[in-house]
Amino acid sequence: xxxKISIAKRGMLDAKGRQRRTLLKxxxxxxxxxxxxxxxxxxxxxxxxxxxxxxxxxxxxNLNDVANKVKEDLGFTLEMTALDSDSxxxxxxxxxxxxxxxxIEYWICKKVWPAGNLQPMETSRIENYDKIVGxxxxxxxxxxxVIAQGTAPHSVGFVDGPDGKEFASEETGxxxxxxxxxNADTLGIRPDLINREISTxxxxxxxxxxxxxxxxxxxxxxxxxxxxxxxxxxxxxxGDKGNMTREEIDKTMAxxxxxxxxxxxxxxxxxxxxxxxxxxxxxxxxxxxxxxAITAVRSKGIPCVYQPLKEGYRSWGGGLGLSRNLSxxxxxxxxxxxxxxxxxxxxxxxxxxxxxxxxxxxxxxxMSDDEWGFWFEGKAAQGDIVNPQGVTMEKAGAVRDxxxxxxxxxxxxxxxxxxxxxxYMVRKWNEFIAA
Amino acid sequence: MTIRKxxxxxxxxxxxxxxxxxxxxxxxxxxxxxxxxxxxxYSYYPAFQFENYQFLLTSHVTLSVYxxxxxxxxxxxxxCLLIGFTVAYYxxxxxxxxPVQILLFLICTIPFWTSNIIRMxxxxxxxxxxxxxxxxxxxxxxxxxxxxxxxxxxxxxxxxFVHLFTLFMIVPIFNSMMRIDRSLIEAARxxxxxxxxxLTNVIIPLSKxxxxxxxxxxxxxxxxxxxxxxxxxGGQSASVGRxxxxxxxLLQYPAxxxxxxxxxxxxxxxxxxxxxxxxxxxxx
Numbered sequence: 001x002x003x004k005i006s007i008a009k010r011g012m013l014d015a016k017g018r019q020r021r022t023l024l025k026x027x028x029x030x031x032x033x034x035x036x037x038x039x040x041x042x043x044x045x046x047x048x049x050x051x052x053x054x055x056x057x058x059x060x061x062n063l064n065d066v067a068n069k070v071k072e073d074l075g076f077t078l079e080m081t082a083l084d085s086d087s088x089x090x091x092x093x094x095x096x097x098x099x100x101x102x103x104i105e106y107w108i109c110k111k112v113w114p115a116g117n118l119q120p121m122e123t124s125r126i127e128n129y130d131k132i133v134g135x136x137x138x139x140x141x142x143x144x145x146v147i148a149q150g151t152a153p154h155s156v157g158f159v160d161g162p163d164g165k166e167f168a169s170e171e172t173g174x175x176x177x178x179x180x181x182x183n184a185d186t187l188g189i190r191p192d193l194i195n196r197e198i199s200t201x202x203x204x205x206x207x208x209x210x211x212x213x214x215x216x217x218x219x220x221x222x223x224x225x226x227x228x229x230x231x232x233x234x235x236x237x238x239g240d241k242g243n244m245t246r247e248e249i250d251k252t253m254a255x256x257x258x259x260x261x262x263x264x265x266x267x268x269x270x271x272x273x274x275x276x277x278x279x280x281x282x283x284x285x286x287x288x289x290x291x292x293a294i295t296a297v298r299s300k301g302i303p304c305v306y307q308p309l310k311e312g313y314r315s316w317g318g319g320l321g322l323s324r325n326l327s328x329x330x331x332x333x334x335x336x337x338x339x340x341x342x343x344x345x346x347x348x349x350x351x352x353x354x355x356x357x358x359x360x361x362x363x364x365x366x367m368s369d370d371e372w373g374f375w376f377e378g379k380a381a382q383g384d385i386v387n388p389q390g391v392t393m394e395k396a397g398a399v400r401d402x403x404x405x406x407x408x409x410x411x412x413x414x415x416x417x418x419x420x421x422x423x424y425m426v427r428k429w430n431e432f433i434a435a
Numbered sequence: 436m437t438i439r440k441x442x443x444x445x446x447x448x449x450x451x452x453x454x455x456x457x458x459x460x461x462x463x464x465x466x467x468x469x470x471x472x473x474x475x476x477y478s479y480y481p482a483f484q485f486e487n488y489q490f491l492l493t494s495h496v497t498l499s500v501y502x503x504x505x506x507x508x509x510x511x512x513x514x515c516l517l518i519g520f521t522v523a524y525y526x527x528x529x530x531x532x533x534p535v536q537i538l539l540f541l542i543c544t545i546p547f548w549t550s551n552i553i554r555m556x557x558x559x560x561x562x563x564x565x566x567x568x569x570x571x572x573x574x575x576x577x578x579x580x581x582x583x584x585x586x587x588x589x590x591x592x593x594x595x596f597v598h599l600f601t602l603f604m605i606v607p608i609f610n611s612m613m614r615i616d617r618s619l620i621e622a623a624r625x626x627x628x629x630x631x632x633x634l635t636n637v638i639i640p641l642s643k644x645x646x647x648x649x650x651x652x653x654x655x656x657x658x659x660x661x662x663x664x665x666x667x668x669g670g671q672s673a674s675v676g677r678x679x680x681x682x683x684x685l686l687q688y689p690a691x692x693x694x695x696x697x698x699x700x701x702x703x704x705x706x707x708x709x710x711x712x713x714x715x716x717x718x719x
Contacts, residue, residue, distance in 0.1 A: 086684035086685065090683075090686050094478070094686070115478055211583050217670045219685075265669075266587055266669060267587045267670055267671060268669060268670030268671060269670065270665075277559075281560070281563050282565055283586070426685055430496060430678070433673055434496050434500050434672075434673035435499075
């Protein structure tokens with residue numbers, strides 16, 4: 001109920017004050033049938049039910065629970081389609097009429113924005129805009145932070161106007177994507193099969209793990225992990241790992257091709273499930289991995305650690321973008337949805353899975369103190385930590401791998417990126433896979 | 436009269452013409468057309484250029500991927516032929532009663548009632564480092580260390596192919612063999628032919644159409660496959676199909692179309708060579 005109250009309040013306090021909302025508040029209450037509180041959504045209630053927003057994105061945040069909650073809180077229907085990152089890019093770039101809301105990553109945004117299928121959002125209509133973490137606004141987590149390499153979200157986060165095609169270098173009031181979730185990725189290991197400390201990315205190519213290592217076969221992300229490894233080995237120095245020169249790409253792929261020929265890799269994975277199975281079955285003991293995959297392995301009772309490494313993390317962030325075709329009432333509904341998204345419920349839901357939300361302080365209201373302490377502050381869990389589905393993830397006393405939000409997001413070495421030499425890189429990556 | 440006759444002929448042929456036209460000719464034409472288009476990272480545009488083919492035909496990756504795919508096709512084909520022919524021969528000539536023949540034939544098809552992806556993926560836990568195969572071998576002391584090459588290797592890919600596609604060889608060969616007039620075999624035996632001579636001079640020549648149809652199935656299926664290669668090699672081997680699927684994933688539709696056209700031509704050439712050996716239409 002609390003979120004409903006806050007939404008209702010915001011509805012009334014909204015600076016733009018679309019009159020019809022207040023006028024129809026009563027009708028909305030009736031329509032909502034939940035009774036006691038004026039849970040007035042911001043748009044015309046009698047039409048709300050007819051509105052359907054079609055959202056697509058990677059499985060990460062395309063959750064049916066979110067769609068159900070939207071129906072409950074806002075009244076309209078949200079249709080979710082989950083796809084892999086390649087298909088997401090494809091659809092955002094080539095099928096503008098097939099979606100209303102694109103849930104994409106920032107590097108995908110850099111790739112598809114020029115296709116002109118998305119429209120920027122007015123930050124003045126985003127209520128929690130000021131509370132969005134600095135990473136997505138000026139690039140800095142703290143005022144003294146150094147901006148990491150790669151496609152840092154703020155660098156593709158703004159355009160200069162409603163029809164802007166070029167990314168702006170600072171906050172302009174026109175945001176390309178509203179950040180939703182992000183995380184810091186590192187290597188996953190099986191501590192029970194390795195039995196020693198792992199502290200650097202270079203270990204991925206350590207001959208000790210011959211035939212037991214894996215890397216993900218999604219070129220744009222795999223190349224970054226590869227670069228982290230080569231840099232840690234001291235074999236290659238990069239100007240910018242997120243925007244390599246042809247020479248840097250060649251060197252990186254040469255090292256990895258040699259390792260592949262020597263049988264370093266057990267397999268390459270492309271989907272989340274594959275990475276879980278490789279790790280859980282013991283086929284692989286060290287590999288690039290995503291946070292929820294680690295929890296999935298652990299929930300089978302198999303030890304698996306998301307190992308913090310001294311070179312830092314490879315980070316990624318996702319956000320919601322609006323289709324160019326949205327207008328009128330649908331557009332209003334989309335803004336409502338985005339404001340609702342940042343208002344905390346989704347943030348809490350996602351943070352209980354190990355991701356971070358763009359506006360942590362609103363998410364805090366939807367998490368217990370213990371959950372907040374464990375997931376965000378890096379404190380030892382007081383009681384058992386359960387995920388949104390009620391499965392126990394961690395026992396009391398556990399501490400999150402990598403520690404607090406500041407520790408983890410503060411040591412990002414690079415962001416997922418698209419390079420200027422992307423096509424060349426993809427060719428080289430395919431040669432590596434075929435080698 | 437003749438006009439009415441031809442009109443009727445056209446009418447009778449039209450469903451097939453329409454179906455093939457809509458679902459085969461137009462799509463293939465579209466693929467050929469797009470293969471000459473140009474593309475940027477996020478879009479593609481109509482053009483008439485040879486860039487896609489130029490890159491494809493001069494890249495050493497193409498050559499190595501084709502060689503690998505040919506290798507998969509050749510080994511899979513010979514194993515499928517060996518197993519398929521043996522099984523069909525046993526069913527056709529060693530089982531005397533028709534009901535038992537039908538029963539055994541049905542048993543051959545039972546595994547094919549499940550999805551072929553499931554049949555393929557079920558090999559993964561079986562062949563894994565701590566899988567049933569390795570555990571059993573270690574239990575009986577055959578090996579000390581788990582065999583790494585069982586899974587995520589070319590061996591695994593070929594094993595899965597043979598498992599998936601042998602039935603496509605058994606069925607047509609069995610069908611051809613059932614049509615062989617038994618009196619021919621009796622006549623051969625009366626004329627003093629040995630069992631081996633009967634096999635090579637009577638049965639194999641008369642089973643040729645079945646062998647050829649089965650071969651076409653197996654070869655085209657292997658040439659176009661991308662899932663089996665990806666899963667069973669743990670993503671470490673490339674095949675032509677995987678290259679195309681990667682290109683589609685990266686939005687390079689024109690490049691993918693060019694690859695598809697080259698693959699189509701390659702397979703057509705292979706089939707036309709195979710058809711040189713047997714006049715299927717005459718034999719059926």
